[in-house]
Amino acid sequence: MADSRPRLLLLGLDRYALDACVRLGVDAVVVCGAATRDDGLMSVPPELRLLRVDDQSSAESVLLALHRAGLAAGGFDAVHTADEYSMVTAGLLARQLGVPGIDPDVAARFRDKSVQKAAVREAGLPTARCLVIDDVLDLDGVGELPFAPAVLKPVAGAATALTSSVRDRAELSARSAEYRRTKPAQRTFVLEEHISGEEWFVDGVVFDGELLFLAVGAYGDPCLASLESGTPLWLRHFDPDAESWVYDRARGVVADALAALGLSSGSFHMELFHDPESGTLTFGECAARRGGGLIHEQIQAKFGVHIGECAVQAVLGRRPVIEPKVRPEVFGGTYLPGRPGILLDCPDPAELTALPQVEFARIEHPVGTHFAAGPANTSQRVGQFMVVAETVEQLTARFDEVRQWFDERLTVLPDDLTTSGRREFQRSWRPDADFRDTLWQS
Template sequence: MTESRPRLLLVGLDRYTLDACVRLGVDAVVICGSATWDDGLVSIPPELTVIRVDDQVSVEAVLMALHRSGLGADDFDAVHTSDEYSMVTAGMLARHLGLPGLDPQTAVRFRDKSVQKAAVRSAGLPAARCVVVEDVFSVSDLHELPFEPAVLKPVAGAATALTSSVRTIDDLRARSEEYRRNKTGQRTFVLEEHVVGDEWFVDGIVFEGELLFLAVGSYGDPCLTAIESGEPLWLRHFDPVGEGWAYEKARGLVGAALGALGLRDGSFHMELFHDAPSGTLTFGECAARRGGALIHEQIQAKFGVNIAECAVEIALGRRPRIDAKVSPDVFGGCYLPGRPGTLLGCPTAADLLALDQVRFARIEHPVGTPFPAGPAHTSQRVGQFMVVAESIEQLTGRFEEVRQWFDERLWVLPDGLTTRGKRDFQREWRPDADFGDTLWR
C-alpha cells in the first residue's frame, strides 16, 4: 500500500519553503495574495497548487478561498507560513481548522513589539522598555519623551520600515506630522528605549523546546544606523570555531527568550545588541521565521543547513535531521542600493556571479521601478550579493569593490528632469541615440 503524501497549507510565497515542499514530496496548497502575485519575484513550482486571494493576511479572504476550492481541515496535515505579516493569520487558520500550527497567542507575541518586550522583560531578561503610541497621527497628549533618546517604530512592522530615532519631543511631533501628511497606513507605534551596541542576529531551529541549531552573525552597522546614514546594509556570520565566544554568549539569552515567548517548534530570527565595552547582551526583537536578506543563503554556504527545509519538516511534526558542516571561510551578504529616480538598467545576477568571490546574487527589481530619495527601510534595494572571503577585512573590501562596479553600470533616470534634460541623459546612457535630422548628412 502506497503511503499518502503529506499535505500542507502554506500562507504566502517563500522560494525556499516552496522548493523544500517539492523536494520532500509534500503536496502543498499555497495561498498567494494579490500584492505578492503582482510582484512576481518568486516563481511557484508547477507541482504545487496555488489559490489566489485578495489579501493573504485576511483570515476571511483565505477561508472564503478555501471554501470556494472545496478544501477543508481533512485536506491538510498542518498550516505553515514563512511570511512575517501572515503569522497570526496562519495561527488562526490552524486553530479554526483544528490543525497543527503556530498558536495564535504565541504568534501575537512574535508580532506585537510591545507584547513581545513585556514578555521578555517579565522573564527577567534584558530588553528595552517601551510605551505604546496608539495613534502616531496624534501625539499632542505627550509633552515629553518617555526615554531620551528613543526609537519610534510600528508596533507590528518589519524590515526597519517607518523606524527612526527621536531625540526630543519636537522630533516626535515632526515625525507625527510627516506620517499624517503621507497618510501612513500603520498608525499604532511604540516608543522604545534606545539600546547601544553592535546589532547581532541569530537564526535557528527549535523542536519540542530543544534548540537544535543556531547561527549567530552581526550587521556591519545596526539596521537603523544604516537606514539613517543611507549606507547599504551588510551582514556576516560569526565562525563557531574561531568566534565561539559569540555563540556561548548568545545561546543562553536566545534559549531563555524563546521560552519566554513560547516558541517550542519552528525557525526563528532574533536580534540582539552587544555592548562590547561592558560585554552585555540585550534582547532586541524576534520573529517566528528565519531572517530575510541573504541569511538563508549564507547559512547554507557556511553551515550546510537548509533552515526552510527544517521548518517544513517541523510543521509536519517531524524532527529535522541537522548535520552542520562548518566552512572555515567568511561568508557575508550586502545590499546593492539604487539611486533616486526610475531604474532603466543594471548588471544581471549572472554578471555579478562572474565576478571574483561572488557566490550568490539576486536582482530584485525590474526596469521601470521608481526609487525615492533616500532609503526608507532595509528592503529598499536593487538587489543583493554574497561574497566568500578569507577574512573580515577582505570581505568588506570586496563588498565596496562590487558595489562600486555595480553602481558604475547602474542606470537610473533622475526625477524632475525637463525634456531637454531627459534627452541629455539618453545621449549619455545610449550614445547611439540621435534626436537630429539625418536626411542631409
C-alpha cells in the same frame, strides 16, 4: 491505497519553503496574495497548487478562498508561513482547521513588539523600555519622552520600515506631522528606549522546546544607523569554531527568550545588542521565521543547513536532522543600492557571480522600477549579493569593489532632469542613435 504524502497549507511565497515541499514530497496548497503575484519575483512550482487570494495576511480572504476551492473542510496536516504579516493569520487558520501551526497567542507575542518585550522582561532578560502610541497621528496624552533618545516604529512592522530616532517631544511631534501628510497604513506605534552596542542576529531551529541549531551573525552597522545614514546594509556570520565565545554567550539568552515567547517548534530570527565592554546581551526583537536578506543563503553556504526545510519539517511534527558542515571562510551579504530615478538597466545575477568571491546574487527589481531619494526601509535596494572571504576586512573591501563595479554599470534615468536634460541623457545612453529634429529635404 491512500496517499500518505503530507498536505500543507502554506501562506505566501517563500522560495525555500516551496523548495522544501517539492524535495520532501509535501503536497502544499500555496496561498498567494495579489501584491505578491503582481511582484512576480517568485513563482509556485508546478508540483504545488496555487490558491489566489486578495490578501494572504487576511484570515477572511484566505478562509473564503478555501471555501470557494472546496478546501475548507480540512484535509491539511499543518499550516505554515514565513511571511511576517501572515503569522497571526496562520495561527488562526491552524486553530480553525484543527491542525498543527503556530499558536495565535504565540504569534501575537512575536508580532507585537510591546507585548514581546513585556514577555521577555517578565522572564528576567534585559530589553528596552517601551511606550505604546495608539495612533501616531494623534499625540494627545503623550507627554515628554520617558526615555531619550528613543526609537519610533510601528508596533507590528518589519524591515525597519517607518522607523526613526527621536530625541525629544518636539521631534516626536514633527514625525507625527509627517505621518499625517503621508498617511501610512500602520498607525499604532511603539516608542522604544534606544539601546547602543553591536547589533547581532541569530537564526535557528527549535523543536519540542529544544534548540537544535543556531547561527549567530552581526550587522556591519545597526539597521537603524544604516537606514538613517543611507549606507548599504551588510551582515556576516560568526564562525562557531574560531569565534565560539559568541555562541557561548548567545545560546542561553536565545533559549530563554524563545521559552518566554512560547515558541516550541519552528525557525526564528532574533536580534540582540551586544555591549563589547560588559559583554551584556540585550534582547532586541524576534520573529517566528527565518531572517530576510540573504541570511538563508549565507547559512546554507557557511553551515550547510537549509532553514526553510527545517521549518517545514518542524510544523509537520518531524524532528529536523541537522548535521552542520561548517566552512571556515567568512560569509557575508550586502545590498546593491540604486539611485533616485527610474531603473533602465543593470548587470544580471550571472554577471555578478562571475566576479571573484561573489557566491550568490539576486536582482529584485525589473526595468522601470522607480527609486525615491533616500531609503524607505532596509528592503529598498536593486538587489543583493553574497561574498566569501578569508577575513572580515577582505569581505568589506570586496563589498565596496563589487558595489562600485555594479554602480558603474547601472543605468538610471534621474528624477530631476528637464525635458532637454532627458534628451541629453538619451544621447549619452544611446550614442549611435540620432533623435535630432531635422528639416525634410526634397
